[in-house]
Amino acid sequence: MQYMEFSKDKKYIERIRGLREDHDFTQQYVARYLNTSQTMYARYERGASALPIHHLIYLTELYNVSSDYILGITNNPVPYEEYYREAAVTDQDPRSPGKYDIHWKSNS
Secondary structure: OOOOOOHHHHHHHHHHHHHHHHOOOOHHHHHHHHOOOHHHHHHHHHOOOOOOHHHHHHHHHHHOOOHHHHHOOOOOOOOHHHHHHHHHHHOOOOOOOOOOOOOOOOOO
16 A cells, blocks of 8 residues: 655644744754754654654643644644633534534434
8 A cells, every 4th residue: 555645744844843933942942842852853844754743742732732733634723622611611512513523323
């Protein structure tokens, strides 16, 4: 099976660099936060190395954004817990029906 690369697969490269620059962090600072070298972090930003999942998790905490935002799945940077907390305050269901929602059949 051959893997096809899509342009969205590397969206995280743009996002991690943009987030770092927006927060005025250096590559060295983020690398230390991730407990890796500046050289390795620079490779993530260039797309020369894949971003490990544990680093993705740490970056969501550092920047207070969702992993979906970093990965380019959504353009909404608000973390889910904040999103749902805000929705609970307004008594609105924050979910919109999507094609992957699970709908259980009733036995009636």
